[in-house]
Amino acid sequence: xxxxxxxxxxxxxxxxxxxxxxxxxxxxxxxxxxxxxxGKSTILRTLSGLSCAAEGSVTFNGVRLDQxxxxxxxxxxxxxxxxxxxxxxxxxxxxNLIMGSLAPEPKRRRQKTLERVYGLFPRLRExxxxxxxxxxxxxxxxxxxxxxxxxxxxxxxxxxPSLGLSPLLAQEIFKIIRxxxxxxxxxxxVEQNVKQSLKVCNxxxxxxxxxxxxxxxxxxxxxxxxxxxxxLGI
Amino acid sequence: MDxxxxxxxxxxxxxxLYALIxxxxxxxxxxxxxxNLAHGQIMMVGMYITYSLFALYGVDPYLSLFVSMPAIFVxxxxxxxxxxxxxxxxxxxxPENQVLMTVGVGMVLTEVMRFIFTSDYKxxxxxxxxxxxxxxxxxxxxxxVIDLFIAIMMTVALFLFLVKTxxxxxxxxxAQDKEAASLMGINAERITYITFGLGSALVAAAxxxxxxxxxxxxxxGGPFTRKAFVICVLGGLGSTVGAIFGxxxxxxxxxxxxxxxxMEFEDMIGLVMFILVLLFLPGxxxxxxxx
Ligand SMILES: Nc1ncnc2c1ncn2[C@@H]1O[C@H](COP(=O)(O)OP(=O)(O)O)[C@@H](O)[C@H]1O
Ligand SMILES: [Mg+2]
Numbered sequence: 001x002x003x004x005x006x007x008x009x010x011x012x013x014x015x016x017x018x019x020x021x022x023x024x025x026x027x028x029x030x031x032x033x034x035x036x037x038x039g040k041s042t043i044l045r046t047l048s049g050l051s052c053a054a055e056g057s058v059t060f061n062g063v064r065l066d067q068x069x070x071x072x073x074x075x076x077x078x079x080x081x082x083x084x085x086x087x088x089x090x091x092x093x094x095x096n097l098i099m100g101s102l103a104p105e106p107k108r109r110r111q112k113t114l115e116r117v118y119g120l121f122p123r124l125r126e127x128x129x130x131x132x133x134x135x136x137x138x139x140x141x142x143x144x145x146x147x148x149x150x151x152x153x154x155x156x157x158x159x160x161p162s163l164g165l166s167p168l169l170a171q172e173i174f175k176i177i178r179x180x181x182x183x184x185x186x187x188x189x190v191e192q193n194v195k196q197s198l199k200v201c202n203x204x205x206x207x208x209x210x211x212x213x214x215x216x217x218x219x220x221x222x223x224x225x226x227x228x229x230x231x232l233g234i
Numbered sequence: 235m236d237x238x239x240x241x242x243x244x245x246x247x248x249x250x251l252y253a254l255i256x257x258x259x260x261x262x263x264x265x266x267x268x269x270n271l272a273h274g275q276i277m278m279v280g281m282y283i284t285y286s287l288f289a290l291y292g293v294d295p296y297l298s299l300f301v302s303m304p305a306i307f308v309x310x311x312x313x314x315x316x317x318x319x320x321x322x323x324x325x326x327x328x329p330e331n332q333v334l335m336t337v338g339v340g341m342v343l344t345e346v347m348r349f350i351f352t353s354d355y356k357x358x359x360x361x362x363x364x365x366x367x368x369x370x371x372x373x374x375x376x377x378x379v380i381d382l383f384i385a386i387m388m389t390v391a392l393f394l395f396l397v398k399t400x401x402x403x404x405x406x407x408x409a410q411d412k413e414a415a416s417l418m419g420i421n422a423e424r425i426t427y428i429t430f431g432l433g434s435a436l437v438a439a440a441x442x443x444x445x446x447x448x449x450x451x452x453x454x455g456g457p458f459t460r461k462a463f464v465i466c467v468l469g470g471l472g473s474t475v476g477a478i479f480g481x482x483x484x485x486x487x488x489x490x491x492x493x494x495x496x497m498e499f500e501d502m503i504g505l506v507m508f509i510l511v512l513l514f515l516p517g518x519x520x521x522x523x524x525x
Contacts, residue, residue, distance in 0.1 A: 048417060074419040086414035088407045099407050099418045102400055151419075 001026045001186060002047075002078070002155060007056035009039075009046050016042045018211045020056070024155060029177070029187040031197045031218075033231065034207035040190040041083050043207070044157050047188075048080035049073050060155075075103045077154030081161065083190075085144040089133025093124055096132050096143050100150030109152065117146040120176060138169040145176065149185075156180065157188040162196070174200050194231040198222050206231075236371045241493040242486070243372055249485025250382035251440050255458065256465030256477035257392065258436035264409040264472035265429040268332045272313070272340035273437055274458030279343055280306045280438030281454070282351060284445045288358040295358050295445040296380065302442045303435040310434030311427045313339055318430070319423060340455060348452040356450045363446045381443040388439060389478065392432075396474070405429055409472065437462070457501065464508045483507070 002024040009017040016039050024030050034040045045051040047058055049070030058065040060078055073080075079100075087096050097117060101110045118125040121142040127135065132143055141161055148156050158177065162170035174196050181187050191197035198204060198218045206214035206227065214221065221227050255277065262270045270276075280302045287293035287301060317339060318332050365376035396402040408415040408425045416422055437458075465484050469476025484504050491503035 050413060050416070069421075070416045071419050071421045074417065080417050082414065082417060086411055086417075088410040088414065090410055091403070091406060095403060098400075099403060099415075102404070102419045107400070147418075 003059045028202040031201040031204040038207040039210040079151040079153035081148040083159035087132040094128040100147035155186045245486035245489025247378040249482035250385040253478040253481030254440040256481045258433035259462040260477040262433040272336040275340035275343040275455030277437040277441035278455035281441040284442045306438035307431040307435040310431040314430035358445045377446040
């Protein structure tokens with residue numbers, strides 16, 4: 001479905017990704033694991049066009065995404081929920097959600113998708129007139145995920161959605177991710193929360209210093225000695 | 235007491251036009267993060283369009299809004315597209331250079347207008363230019379009342395556009411987080427064109443509305459750029475609602491300064507306020523609402 005081949009990405013002179021290749025299969029939950037600074041966000045930023053690859057290709061259902069500008073990517077159904085949520089702080093919850101549905105098809109189905117998002121996150125319906133900048137961290141993450149869903153994603157890319165949330169809220173977010181996946185949306189999840197994400201995923205890749213070092217199913221990686229030692233602390 | 239009320243009324247009427255001027259500048263500031271130092275000069279070009287239509291074809295200044303606004307919208311889009319955005323692509327150039335570019339644009343506009351129209355004073359005197367009506371002892375200038383009415387309608391239209399339409403929301407989103415906006419599928423370059431065009435059209439409208447009561451010469455742009463800047467600082471840079479308050483405040487301050495201090499101080503009042511606000515109220519009237 002999504003094929004990433006041989007990505008080399010630089011920030012100035014510093015190389016952040018080294019020959020990164022992986023694929024995302026239809027309907028799966030794929031997790032990219034890695035410590036802080038491993039290059040996880042850079043991968044997602046490259047897929048959505050915010051960062052440019054010096055070498056390599058990104059192919060999504062036959063379309064070369066690395067050759068089109070960032071603002072055209074969402075139309076192809078690849079939706080990026082960025083690290084740190086990046087809501088529009090001086091717009092209301094509902095306006096933020098609407099901003100996720102600017103492309104023609106999502107715009108046509110806006111009202112229906114909005115209902116679906118409010119169904120997933122009843123709390124957002126209560127808060128729909130509140131400015132996003134005044135929400136709690138957990139509520140902001142709900143808006144960020146909801147805004148992503150408004151774009152009718154085929155693949156939803158989530159960058160550390162559990163970051164800064166209490167364990168309880170993080171669990172809530174993982175539950176929602178599974179629910180969204182069960183409705184047919186493929187998930188590409190970036191996480192440092194290794195335990196939880198290995199539980200929800202079908203497959204995972206481990207990223208270290210900008211290189212992919214391990215891959216396998218959730219169970220395989222959970223029982224891998226290196227993963228246990230480096231990420232699970234057992 | 236009558237003098238006080240009279241001053242209040244004339245200050246408020248002028249403030250409506252100032253608000254229009256300030257909103258144009260603040261919109262550009264909010265999205266592009268630059269101070270457009272050609273703002274008053276762009277208004278001056280709009281005034282010459284209105285003057286030409288009036289002098290050549292006898293077109294009523296209010297009617298010429300339908301020409302001056304679209305024409306100056308196009309001028310604004312052109313400036314943004316061909317003069318300002320290319321600077322962003324050259325990595326060695328500082329963002330401040332965009333501001334310097336607007337200074338250059340302002341000078342060129344002034345000299346081009348001087349070349350075409352000379353430095354002579356022009357005006358568009360209409361039958362209603364000096365008309366007034368009275369409520370009690372207070373006199374109201376007919377054109378200024380019409381101006382205020384049109385300025386209010388335009389302000390309402392601008393807000394409806396920014397709040398209700400996808401393009402308007404995209405402008406606000408781009409001002410708040412450019413990168414997130416591009417993830418939403420917003421073409422940031424297109425938004426910069428629209429914003430500069432819109433800001434220019436608004437100030438052109440203010441210039442056109444001034445024509446029945448004001449005089450015109452090429453160097454009129456500079457003082458209005460300064461006024462616009464003062465209004466934006468009063469209102470909090472980038473805040474549209476703030477610009478309305480800033481405009482009305484400046485209008486009132488100038489009127490009271492002229493009445494109670496001295497006529498010659500009218501223009502100085504704004505600059506004194508500017509310094510006071512920077513010293514004692516940095517951030518201006520911002521955050522009253524979020525638009
Ligand atoms: N805008 C940037 N400019 C320069 N270096 C950056 C930038 N963003 C990230 N990096 C560097 O790239 C590497 C990978 O960062 P990132 O992709 O954010 O990692 P992760 O998301 O896994 O924490 C890090 O060494 C980081 O310091
Ligand atoms: Mg990251």
